[in-house]
Amino acid sequence: MCGIIGVISKKPVLHPIVKSLMRLEYRGYDSFGFAGFLQDDFLVKKAVGAITQVFNIDDYKAFEECNIMIAHTRWATHGGVSEVNAHPHISFDSSNCIAHNGVVTNFQDLLRGAKEVWNIVSQTDTEIAANILAEGISKKRDIIHGLSWAFSKLEGEFAIVAMLKSNSNILIGLRRKSPLIVAKMGEDIILASDELAFVEFGKQAEITYLDDNEAVICKGHELKFYRFEDDSFIEIKKDFVSKKISAEGSDLGEYSHYMIKEITEEPQVIKNIAASIEENMHGITEDLHQSQINIAGSGSAFYVSQIGQYFFGQLSARYAFTHPSDEMLNLKQFKRNDHLIAVSQSGETFDTLEVVRTAKLAGAYITSINNVRDSTSQRLANFPIFQNSGKEVCVLSTKSILSQVCCLFLLALELGYRNGEVKTDAYDVLTSEYKRLPDALEFVLRGQNELIKRIAYQNCNIEHWFFIGRGIYYPVAMESALKFKEVSYLHAEGMPAGFFKHGTISLIDDNFYTVAFIPSRFNERRLYEATLDNLYEIKARGGNIIGIGHTPITCFENGFFLDYVEVPDLNKYLNSCLQLCVGQLLAYHCAVALDRNIDRPRALAKSVTVR
Numbered sequence: 248m249c250g251i252i253g254v255i256s257k258k259p260v261l262h263p264i265v266k267s268l269m270r271l272e273y274r275g276y277d278s279f280g281f282a283g284f285l286q287d288d289f290l291v292k293k294a295v296g297a298i299t300q301v302f303n304i305d306d307y308k309a310f311e312e313c314n315i316m317i318a319h320t321r322w323a324t325h326g327g328v329s330e331v332n333a334h335p336h337i338s339f340d341s342s343n344c345i346a347h348n349g350v351v352t353n354f355q356d357l358l359r360g361a362k363e364v365w366n367i368v369s370q371t372d373t374e375i376a377a378n379i380l381a382e383g384i385s386k387k388r389d390i391i392h393g394l395s396w397a398f399s400k401l402e403g404e405f406a407i408v409a410m411l412k413s414n415s416n417i418l419i420g421l422r423r424k425s426p427l428i429v430a431k432m433g434e435d436i437i438l439a440s441d442e443l444a445f446v447e448f449g450k451q452a453e454i455t456y457l458d459d460n461e462a463v464i465c466k467g468h469e470l471k472f473y474r475f476e477d478d479s480f481i482e483i484k485k486d487f488v489s490k491k492i493s494a495e496g497s498d499l500g501e502y503s504h505y506m507i508k509e510i511t512e513e514p515q516v517i518k519n520i521a522a523s524i525e526e527n528m529h530g531i532t533e534d535l536h537q538s539q540i541n542i543a544g545s546g547s548a549f550y551v552s553q554i555g556q557y558f559f560g561q562l563s564a565r566y567a568f569t570h571p572s573d574e575m576l577n578l579k580q581f582k583r584n585d586h587l588i589a590v591s592q593s594g595e596t597f598d599t600l601e602v603v604r605t606a607k608l609a610g611a612y613i614t615s616i617n618n619v620r621d622s623t624s625q626r627l628a629n630f631p632i633f634q635n636s637g638k639e640v641c642v643l644s645t646k647s648i649l650s651q652v653c654c655l656f657l658l659a660l661e662l663g664y665r666n667g668e669v670k671t672d673a674y675d676v677l678t679s680e681y682k683r684l685p686d687a688l689e690f691v692l693r694g695q696n697e698l699i700k701r702i703a704y705q706n707c708n709i710e711h712w713f714f715i716g717r718g719i720y721y722p723v724a725m726e727s728a729l730k731f732k733e734v735s736y737l738h739a740e741g742m743p744a745g746f747f748k749h750g751t752i753s754l755i756d757d758n759f760y761t762v763a764f765i766p767s768r769f770n771e772r773r774l775y776e777a778t779l780d781n782l783y784e785i786k787a788r789g790g791n792i793i794g795i796g797h798t799p800i801t802c803f804e805n806g807f808f809l810d811y812v813e814v815p816d817l818n819k820y821l822n823s824c825l826q827l828c829v830g831q832l833l834a835y836h837c838a839v840a841l842d843r844n845i846d847r848p849r850a851l852a853k854s855v856t857v858r
């Protein structure tokens with residue numbers, strides 16, 4: 248998390264850098280700050296809050312002439328949310344000023360013995376990094392040797408942009424595992440966490456991506472790149488690609504929130520992913536056919552992965568080892584004949600990238616499903632799948648996860664066809680059902696939105712919720728509970744419906760509501776009946792249930808559900824998408840009813856680039 252930017256230009260940069268930082272706000276929004284030069288000294292200004300909400304340009308007049316600046320929007324990892332902990336941070340000797348994304352894991356060791364000398368003012372690991380840079384640069388004969396020394400001392404993962412007091416014409420970028428992109432755009436050189444930051448500087452950019460353990464020193468317009476090898480930075484050449492820069496699709500239009508705008512785009516993203524996957528489909532299927540299948544993701548992407556696990560199990564009769572990225576490496580030793588499917592909207596999720604890097608090193612093949620082209624995960628993968636869902640601005644993933652679910656469905660279907668589990672007739676039926684999914688989703692969006700809204704407004708005062716389901720509806724319930732709590736701040740626990748009776752049911756009373764994700768009676772009779780058994784157990788204890796299912800309400804006894812949302816019955820795989828959509832709408836309307844910060848819920852960030 249955290250968005251960082253550094254700009255060096257021939258003209259003043261305050262106005263574009265402010266707007267750029269606003270574009271990076273999705274990466275963290277508890278506080279922000281800017282640094283530039285004023286008469287050969289650092290000028291730093293920071294504030295608590297989200298930049299789009301509390302920024303006032305009148306407070307930043309002193310920066311107006313600056314043609315080199317760095318900026319940061321924070322998602323705190325070390326040290327509370329306060330002005331003093333906000334970035335940029337200046338070293339003890341005022342020799343450098345840095346903005347940092349990531350975590351310096353050995354900051355306490357580095358601090359030991361130096362506390363007094365460094366006169367630490369914040370609780371951040373970042374201030375320690377600034378001081379280590381200062382020590383390096385003062386100890387060594389030139390900047391690059393100083394950076395080498397500092398880089399060898401810092402452990403953890405980080406992207407850093409830095410300015411030096413001794414030279415107000417130099418901007419430095421360092422990367423170890425956190426993203427940092429370099430752009431040349433006319434008179435401007437920009438270093439930033441995300442290409443979105445470049446939008447304010449023009450429509451065309453020459454871009455290069457710093458890889459792990461690389462550095463860039465921008466001296467005016469002259470750029471030098473380095474790679475850290477054997478304890479020092481060695482100069483390297485990097486290729487630039489010419490890229491069109493646009494913020495297309497990030498306008499709110501007629502909608503009141505990005506979340507609802509993006510949910511509404513789901514029918515389209517389903518078409519887009521089917522087209523995107525084509526190019527790689529054959530290669531991936533052939534490799535999956537011969538390899539052990541592993542799927543990893545974090546947060547929502549993990550629940551997507553679990554839905555995919557059901558697809559692979561049911562469509563291609565293959566067990567896919569599926570774990571949350573942060574735990575996968577504790578459970579799994581990757582080998583040459585493994586195939587890892589890594590799922591991450593941003594392609595920069597730290598925990599998922601750790602799995603990708605480890606698997607790759609072991610010789611495994613990587614398929615990476617991401618909605619950001621050229622993200623780190625896309626660049627590391629053998630088979631990058633770009634979701635092409637359009638920019639997702641809301642911090643909560645909605646359309647991008649629907650697209651990922653569909654991507655896994657299409658992969659599992661193709662593999663099933665390849666290995667003979669899915670015969671030609673069934674393949675054709677499933678393919679045509681997939682084509683009907685956008686219309687079925689339209690039906691949910693248009694036909695059931697008002698009902699879901701009414702349910703949300705009527706029940707948003709309920710503080711405790713269970714979200715339960717069996718089979719594929721278990722991860723659907725987990726994901727829907729996650730979405731619900733993320734944005735409504737209400738307590739929601741997702742759980743397999745069959746597991747519920749083994750203890751958790753003790754919490755049921757008439758104040759603890761349950762959202763039940765019910766399979767199709769027609770397509771999945773056994774699972775449907777088993778789910779209903781579990782719902783009877785809840786009813787018997789006085790619980791209130793809101794049902795989401797494919798069976799007409801008339802099939803249930805009167806009053807069984809407090810409320811019920813019926814969605815089309817497509818097939819036992821794709822029904823998960825329709826139910827996910829209902830879960831998203833329920834979370835959205837509840838959060839609106841409670842007046843929550845929909846697109847930027849508290850304490851969250853869109854791209855989780857720390858461990």
Ligand code: GLU
Pocket residue numbers: 248249275321322323324325326332347348349350351371372373857
């Ligand atoms: N560790 C730094 C801090 O807490 C940066 C956090 C981040 O990149 O998320 O300020």
